Amino acid sequence: MNAAPSALRDRKTSIISLGASGLDRGVESSGAPLTRLHWQPVGDGSPEVAWNLAQLIGDADDADCLGSRIDRANAQVLERILAAQPTWVDVAAHASEIWPDMGRTLLHAGPPIDWKDMCGPMKGAVVGAVLYEKWAASPAEAEQLVAGGGIRFAPCHEFGAVGPMTGIISPSMPLFVVMNSAAGNRAYAPMMESGGARTLRFGAFAPEVIEGLKLIENVLAPCLKAAIAGIDGGLPLKPLISQSLHMGDDVHNRNTAATLLLYRAVTESLLKSPVPRDIVQETLRTIGADDMFFLSLSMAACKAIMDAAHGVPFSSIVTAMARNGVNVGIRVSGLEGQWYVGPADVPVGLFLPGFSEADANPDIGDSAITETAGLGAFAMAAAPAMVQFVGGTPQDALRYSREMAHIAIGRNPGFTLPMLDFIGAPVGIDIRKVVDEGRRPVINTATAHKEPGMGIIGAGVVQAPMKCFVDAVAALATIAVS
Amino acid sequence: MNAAPSALRDRKTSIISLGASGLDRGVESSGAPLTRLHWQPVGDGSPEVAWNLAQLIGDADDADCLGSRIDRANAQVLERILAAQPTWVDVAAHASEIWPDMGRTLLHAGPPIDWKDMCGPMKGAVVGAVLYEKWAASPAEAEQLVAGGGIRFAPCHEFGAVGPMTGIISPSMPLFVVMNSAAGNRAYAPMMESGGARTLRFGAFAPEVIEGLKLIENVLAPCLKAAIAGIDGGLPLKPLISQSLHMGDDVHNRNTAATLLLYRAVTESLLKSPVPRDIVQETLRTIGADDMFFLSLSMAACKAIMDAAHGVPFSSIVTAMARNGVNVGIRVSGLEGQWYVGPADVPVGLFLPGFSEADANPDIGDSAITETAGLGAFAMAAAPAMVQFVGGTPQDALRYSREMAHIAIGRNPGFTLPMLDFIGAPVGIDIRKVVDEGRRPVINTATAHKEPGMGIIGAGVVQAPMKCFVDAVAALATIAVS
Incomplete structure (x- = not known):
């Protein structure tokens, strides 16, 4: 057993660190190459969020568990989304x-x-x-x-x-x-x-x-x-x-x-x-x-697609993201008749001459239905020239489409992205994945002046608040109990 | 002096090889990492081509030398191209x-x-x-x-x-x-x-x-x-x-x-x-x-741009690339009234059902005036979806635009390429650069059936033959003598 540490010492060692950044300094001083991965505990460490989420995760061996039901419901939702005309x-x-x-x-x-x-x-x-x-x-x-x-x-x-x-x-x-x-x-x-x-x-x-x-x-x-x-x-x-x-x-x-x-x-x-x-x-x-x-x-068109995917019992797929300029609300297929809301952020981007972030109203509009249906920021790899309007670089546009695939249940072969080798745009936001990954849906948007009577003052990129998804996960978890 | 070889042995050594591929094997057996660079001697080693080209290269200290005159003429040609409306x-x-x-x-x-x-x-x-x-x-x-x-x-x-x-x-x-x-x-x-x-x-x-x-x-x-x-x-x-x-x-x-x-x-x-x-x-x-x-x-539009750039004495910039289905011909700004021709290649790409390369006519049409003016394959980074028509991948589309910058004298700020961070498309093919780099202009094109009466059978990518450029360099070099 004594051989192990010395073998570790003598061989070429690379360290991957995630989460516990406090240990990085010690690793660095050892001279071993260090790769930091972004990771954070589910729900910022809240045991309640982690518990709720755990109940929604499928067990391949148990077809009757809530998670397996959700998986089947989501497959049906994806089918409806892709079949929509x-x-x-x-x-x-x-x-x-x-x-x-x-x-x-x-x-x-x-x-x-x-x-x-x-x-x-x-x-x-x-x-x-x-x-x-x-x-x-x-x-x-x-x-x-x-x-x-x-x-x-x-x-x-x-x-x-x-x-x-x-x-x-x-x-x-x-x-x-x-x-x-x-x-x-x-x-x-x-x-x-x-x-x-x-x-x-x-x-x-x-x-x-x-x-x-x-x-x-x-x-x-x-x-x-x-x-x-x-x-x-x-x-x-x-x-x-x-x-x-x-x-x-x-x-x-x-x-x-x-x-x-x-x-x-x-x-x-x-x-x-x-x-x-x-x-x-x-x-x-x-x-x-x-x-x-x-x-x-x-x-x-996106509303017509997503309404057909709404109301499938147990599904954890978001069928609407919408903002009233104060709050963002989401609707979830398996949680009919409910809104899950969180505070709207101010978009980060470009402003028309004479305006700045201080004039900007928080995120507003139903147009995030496009992101919900796998377009907008989810398909931004298709629209590199748009960064001249919303800010960022063409590489950001590719990145949004790549990252949103982490929280989506599928890809739409009808909406392909040339610069990503014609792969389908990611579609179907799963509230479980959003909470599990700690990754909020990206939305690109125009920016309104916060005062009445003014108008458009710019455009940018914003993310839906995590609270919507955490609350929806909690609501879906209550089905397990009931 | 004896220290050098041993220092070389003891230190981490990386080898870059260019041209002489015969030595690569020895390097590989030494275990040192080997990077092969593409390089070939000017004019495939022809001393005549190298001599002609050498006469066209500017000497910063001699404003009256042919090369310096060519540089000035080309600057004027670029100005005319960019000013065209x-x-x-x-x-x-x-x-x-x-x-x-x-x-x-x-x-x-x-x-x-x-x-x-x-x-x-x-x-x-x-x-x-x-x-x-x-x-x-x-x-x-x-x-x-x-x-x-x-x-x-x-x-x-x-x-x-x-x-x-x-x-x-x-x-x-x-x-x-x-x-x-x-x-x-x-x-x-x-x-x-x-x-x-x-x-x-x-x-x-x-x-x-x-x-x-x-x-x-x-x-x-x-x-x-x-x-x-x-x-x-x-x-x-x-x-x-x-x-x-x-x-x-x-x-x-x-x-x-x-x-x-x-x-x-x-x-x-x-x-x-x-x-x-x-x-x-x-x-x-x-x-x-x-x-x-x-x-x-x-x-x-491209013809109107490039004709305005034609006829500038000493300029080595190509003002037309055109193909009659047998030969490709180029016109050069400083060599008015002349064509420099070489045999046309068959485009490599995609074919309509029922046709193959065996049916294809060699490269044909005046449409390569678009490449001459910095569009077409030179701007292909703007058109990733086009690879579904001419073959290849979106990365090839980016690569053509990047590579063509090596043989162009400038970039057109009026024709920007979003996926390359909005840089201008390369423009103004310099016959000196083509011969010096051994890099032929890329042209994307439709493909005609080689028999009369048939029609379009596909599309692809092709390159203009080096002979046009070698001959034009020789013709421009005679000005030095005369």
């Missing part, structure tokens, strides 16, 4: 067509939130929507109406809808209708406003913002309704998104190619339609001037 | 409008070649062009006419034009007109035929090929002439190409994004024009159905 099928002239009982309801981005708790840009957008609906004649009147409880609020996600940034959907707003033709479910998203920095979705409510919404309602929406009516069977969005990934888009914060592909499809249809030339011209000018126009359809 | 300004209804004395002339791709020496696809395209011009009523009659000397042939390049693949331009064909608004020179290219595999440019001449050419002449060309007339000052192609490089194009064998950007610009103009809706529809349908439609404009 989101197709743009219609434009609803008004949201109230889809939800006749809306009344004075405003849908908003992220998990549930009351007026008094809303962030600046969301309050601004609420005021704008009230003015747009003519429920009030001035911003002051609008605030009074809302403060007096005259408006009901609900998350878009609970209505099968998604809204970018503040995500406000009011009864008169037209909506894109996307059907998942594999499962038959539908998803909805409002159209992207043009008009530069100041738009309702970024919390602006000036008269020109309201005019922009009216233009969408009166010109763009009827024209696009005619366009999609002219496309037999609708416009399949999965191949369009797939092609866009080969053209430098991540279809979250870069939609340049996807918008051009949409532009071409809409043009071809409109030229066959009876829509007057000036309306066609105005509509195509609007789409052609906004490289982000496709985002609404991308979000609705 | 290729702009699509017009469509000529017929080539004979531009060259009224054409008569029965056919322009062709690559350096000069006689009918009897032409490859199969070029012969096929000549027959097709004769039928299209109604100079003969049948393929047999057409061949008879040509064999009897009834047709004059000349390279497109000598007329300020470029043609893809066989590159045949006949008097009735419409041409894109691109102006370099920085220098005022113009360049011309025929429009891309649609119609799948069988087109005149790939050597097909069946009745439907001739009908396709008539459609271009009678529908597409007048409509696109109206479209560009409606764009004030023309369509600037440099920003369009620049944007396409950020969207996965190399604008040689991948033009998907560039074609969509063109589609949008043409649509916007046509909707404002008095062109009837059915003509607009037919034109946009044609452009929309062919992701390579932009190639003609890319080639004309």
Whole structure:
């Protein structure tokens, strides 16, 4: 037995250290090469988190244990995600067509939130929507109406809808209708406003913002309704998104190619339609001037994919990540009807001239549905040029896609990433993996000014808070007990 | 002195070997780590080539030596390349409008070649062009006419034009007109035929090929002439190409994004024009159905750039690389009026089902003007998805762009490559560097069937033959003597 230490001394020794950094100094002084690996105990060392997680881990020899049930449920969820065929099928002239009982309801981005708790840009957008609906004649009147409880609020996600940034959907707003033709479910998203920095979705409510919404309602929406009516069977969005990934888009914060592909499809249809030339011209000018126009359809497509994956008992897969500008909330397939929330971080990235992090609102919008469906930051390896918008380097873009594979249950062979040798983008965030790895989902995002009425001030990268996932793991663990 | 060998023995020794591979075995048996570097003597060891090259190398202390003059001339050439502003300004209804004395002339791709020496696809395209011009009523009659000397042939390049693949331009064909608004020179290219595999440019001449050419002449060309007339000052192609490089194009064998950007610009103009809706529809349908439609404009843009760089005395920069399917020819800025030719290789790459390398014609077409101007394979790092068309891996795409920097005099800050940290694409092939490094320019290309009448059979990557560059170096060296 005495031979062992001396053998260790005499042979070439390399040390791998993980966790216990206090010992590194001693190893270093021995002269042996030291490789430090990042590791931290589950739940930052909380025995409760570790215990909850342990109950969700499958035992290959026990098909009836909770972990094995979760594994089977997740396989089914992945199947549904990969089978989804989101197709743009219609434009609803008004949201109230889809939800006749809306009344004075405003849908908003992220998990549930009351007026008094809303962030600046969301309050601004609420005021704008009230003015747009003519429920009030001035911003002051609008605030009074809302403060007096005259408006009901609900998350878009609970209505099968998604809204970018503040995500406000009011009864008169037209909506894109996307059907998942594999499962038959539908998803909805409002159209992207043009008009530069100041738009309702970024919390602006000036008269020109309201005019922009009216233009969408009166010109763009009827024209696009005619366009999609002219496309037999609708416009399949999965191949369009797939092609866009080969053209430098991540279809979250870069939609340049996807918008051009949409532009071409809409043009071809409109030229066959009876829509007057000036309306066609105005509509195509609007789409052609906004490289982000496709985002609404991308979000609705991802919502249509993930809603079909929601509600599979025992599944630990995230079916929505959404931010209201205060909190981030996630929905989990096997935990129907629940939100798990944590505080939203401020995105780190680039700012428009004259703005800085001090002006930035925390992470906001339903657009992280794209990351939930394996696009956005998860597919950022497809979009190296996007780092000029959100910051970082092309190598960061590759890294996000590689790292997110650690917390995903699979890869989507329909969404391939050329620079990673055409491997499929990672898809299906498993709350168990997030907690186990201590690795939070990355989201790329635009940044809104924190004050109402201001607008977009930059773009960057942010991560969903760990609390959402820890709480969801705890909730799923209670199923084991019950 | 005796200490040296023993010091060498006792210290950790690494060996770098270059050239003399015969010694590697001895080094390996010594156990020292061996790194082999690729190196070969200039001109494969020919003293004549080395001597010619030596005369062209600058001496910093002698501003009057030939090498220093070449360096100064090349700096001027680079300035002209970077200053170029290729702009699509017009469509000529017929080539004979531009060259009224054409008569029965056919322009062709690559350096000069006689009918009897032409490859199969070029012969096929000549027959097709004769039928299209109604100079003969049948393929047999057409061949008879040509064999009897009834047709004059000349390279497109000598007329300020470029043609893809066989590159045949006949008097009735419409041409894109691109102006370099920085220098005022113009360049011309025929429009891309649609119609799948069988087109005149790939050597097909069946009745439907001739009908396709008539459609271009009678529908597409007048409509696109109206479209560009409606764009004030023309369509600037440099920003369009620049944007396409950020969207996965190399604008040689991948033009998907560039074609969509063109589609949008043409649509916007046509909707404002008095062109009837059915003509607009037919034109946009044609452009929309062919992701390579932009190639003609890319080639004309590159020709407009490189012609402005041609004719600078002493410059050793290549201003054209062009292939007639038998030979590759280059033109050099300081060697006006001359072609330097070498035998064309067969592209290595992918084939359509049912075809193989045995069916492939050697490298053909004027489209290598894109590589000459720093696009195509030189910018292939921008187009990783293209390897699905030409073969290889995304890493090869990065490697081509990196390697071509060794033979280029500069980088184009207007054409940046996201995956290489937004560095400019290498531009300006210096014949001295090609010969000195023993590194031939890489060209990506489509592959034509070697028999007339067949069409496209695949795509791949090829290199220009060293002989062109060795001969051009010899010619430039004679200036030193004269």
